[in-house]
Amino acid sequence: MVDLPRRSLLAGIAALGATACSKINDSEAARGLFEAAEDGHRAVHRALAGKQGLAPEYTRAERSPTFRGNGSVTVADPFYKQQLAGGFPDWKLEVRGLVEKPLALTLADVRALPQRTQITRHDCVEGWSAIGEWQGPQLAHLLDVAKVKPEARFIVFRCADTLYGRDYYESIDMVDAYHPQTIIAHSLNGEPLPEKNGAPLRMRIERQLGYKQAKYVKSIEAVTSFDSIGQGGGGFWEDVAGYQWYAGV
Amino acid sequence: MTKKHAATTRLWHWVNAAAIIVLFMTGLNISNAHRHLYWGDYGFDPADAWLDVIRFPGWATIPQHYNLALARDWHITAAWPFGLGVLFIWVAMLANGHFRRDLTTSPKDWTPGAVIASLKAHSAPGASAVHGYNPVQKILYGGVFGVLLPLMLFTGLAISPGFQAAAPWLLDLLGGRQSARSLHFITAWAIFAFFVIHLVLALSDWRLILEMFTGGKRDPHPEAPSVPPAPPQPDPVPAEMEAPAHG
Numbered sequence: 001m002v003d004l005p006r007r008s009l010l011a012g013i014a015a016l017g018a019t020a021c022s023k024i025n026d027s028e029a030a031r032g033l034f035e036a037a038e039d040g041h042r043a044v045h046r047a048l049a050g051k052q053g054l055a056p057e058y059t060r061a062e063r064s065p066t067f068r069g070n071g072s073v074t075v076a077d078p079f080y081k082q083q084l085a086g087g088f089p090d091w092k093l094e095v096r097g098l099v100e101k102p103l104a105l106t107l108a109d110v111r112a113l114p115q116r117t118q119i120t121r122h123d124c125v126e127g128w129s130a131i132g133e134w135q136g137p138q139l140a141h142l143l144d145v146a147k148v149k150p151e152a153r154f155i156v157f158r159c160a161d162t163l164y165g166r167d168y169y170e171s172i173d174m175v176d177a178y179h180p181q182t183i184i185a186h187s188l189n190g191e192p193l194p195e196k197n198g199a200p201l202r203m204r205i206e207r208q209l210g211y212k213q214a215k216y217v218k219s220i221e222a223v224t225s226f227d228s229i230g231q232g233g234g235g236f237w238e239d240v241a242g243y244q245w246y247a248g249v
Numbered sequence: 250m251t252k253k254h255a256a257t258t259r260l261w262h263w264v265n266a267a268a269i270i271v272l273f274m275t276g277l278n279i280s281n282a283h284r285h286l287y288w289g290d291y292g293f294d295p296a297d298a299w300l301d302v303i304r305f306p307g308w309a310t311i312p313q314h315y316n317l318a319l320a321r322d323w324h325i326t327a328a329w330p331f332g333l334g335v336l337f338i339w340v341a342m343l344a345n346g347h348f349r350r351d352l353t354t355s356p357k358d359w360t361p362g363a364v365i366a367s368l369k370a371h372s373a374p375g376a377s378a379v380h381g382y383n384p385v386q387k388i389l390y391g392g393v394f395g396v397l398l399p400l401m402l403f404t405g406l407a408i409s410p411g412f413q414a415a416a417p418w419l420l421d422l423l424g425g426r427q428s429a430r431s432l433h434f435i436t437a438w439a440i441f442a443f444f445v446i447h448l449v450l451a452l453s454d455w456r457l458i459l460e461m462f463t464g465g466k467r468d469p470h471p472e473a474p475s476v477p478p479a480p481p482q483p484d485p486v487p488a489e490m491e492a493p494a495h496g
């Protein structure tokens with residue numbers, strides 16, 4: 001009994017503290033500060049490395065023995081399951097949005113394009129890293145074939161997987177879209193992509209964290225803004241958890 | 250130049266203090282996302298970890314619950330005053346002579362005798378009025394400015410995937426991305442250890458903390474006429490025995 005007021009006082013102070021903190025975190029000033037810090041890091045990275053500066057590439061001996069699958073490791077969609085079982089004979093990768101010549105490519109078409117092979121490191125936002133050998137066409141090549149319109153500012157990737165009932169998607173700006181190591185990978189370590197790593201096609205954007213590397217890619221869309229896609233954060237984790245849109249830090 | 254602490258030192262000290270508290274506590278929240286540390290370039294399997302880290306409790310982290318996105322927002326933001334601050338204080342210390350005067354050591358500063366003498370002098374009454382740093386202070390502060398703070402900054406930069414394209418040599422130098430991440434963690438705790446020692450010693454005399462705001466007074470040269478009286482010592486001679494001499 002005697003303890004009660006003191007306890008509720010302490011709880012009250014704790015709640016006040018928590019409220020104050022969440023108010024700071026949600027305030028426009030804090031949001032503005034966070035965005036300025038993020039933009040600053042991106043500007044410094046781009047200034048120092050150059051728009052085309054390469055992420056380190058490794059030798060085959062330096063690869064990790066396996067490549068961890070994370071986030072979605074399986075896709076529930078019945079069409080996907082049927083395609084996976086048969087080697088994706090009817091899978092189509094669409095290139096659409098602000099392009100003069102929309103494309104719909106089969107997996108064979110994607111494999112027939114000029115290829116880039118790169119052994120790179122994948123850094124998850126959680127802190128772990130894996131190294132694998134990826135192969136696929138450069139996104140820049142696909143965008144050139146589709147003739148992206150000059151007003152396009154971002155490239156959006158739409159995926160077949162869902163998490164927490166939402167469609168996975170991601171977006172990058174045109175600097176990373178035209179980066180030489182930005183490829184649409186169809187193979188990992190010389191084999192077709194396993195399901196856990198994004199079969200049949202996944203993005204590799206080598207100067208950003210793992211959540212940008214969209215898996216199970218269905219379409220590539222050129223847009224002026226991603227405000228009206230999902231909740232407007234520019235990606236699944238950006239919407240769901242508030243992750244940084246620029247995942248280069 | 251009669252201040253004990255230059256204005257640049259005081260400004261940096263408090264900005265840096267705020268920044269490292271935020272960086273450390275958000276860092277513990279980030280550590281909770283994957284509580285395993287590795288050496289080399291890659292590492293994701295806890296079986297390969299050289300260290301399994303404890304889950305840091307809410308009271309030790311910012312925010313007080315697990316939130317990787319928000320912890321990273323604060324970490325990435327506080328990295329700016331910290332990183333620019335390290336650059337700033339080095340330029341200031343080189344320019345105003347603080348580095349040459351207080352942080353450079355000679356071989357004799359590293360001898361056991363010098364260390365013992367430093368510790369004795371530090372606990373003696375009136376130690377805070379002594380001008381300059383003793384050998385232990387020179388070594389400790391030199392280690393913080395010369396090793397820990399730059400290592401914290403460079404390991405932090407190295408684990409950013411966007412920065413690696415700018416300085417791939419940095420990752421090579423640190424032994425790979427997971428090694429850089431491990432060193433970032435170790436260095437954070439080394440700075441924390443310094444922080445604790447620093448705080449305990451500063452709290453032993455509140456005037457030291459006040460001086461980091463006001464600048465304090467540099468102790469004058471011994472020959473200067475304004476030498477303050479030495480701290481009162483207990484009179485070794487009983488007053489009554491002195492009396493006849495006066496009489």
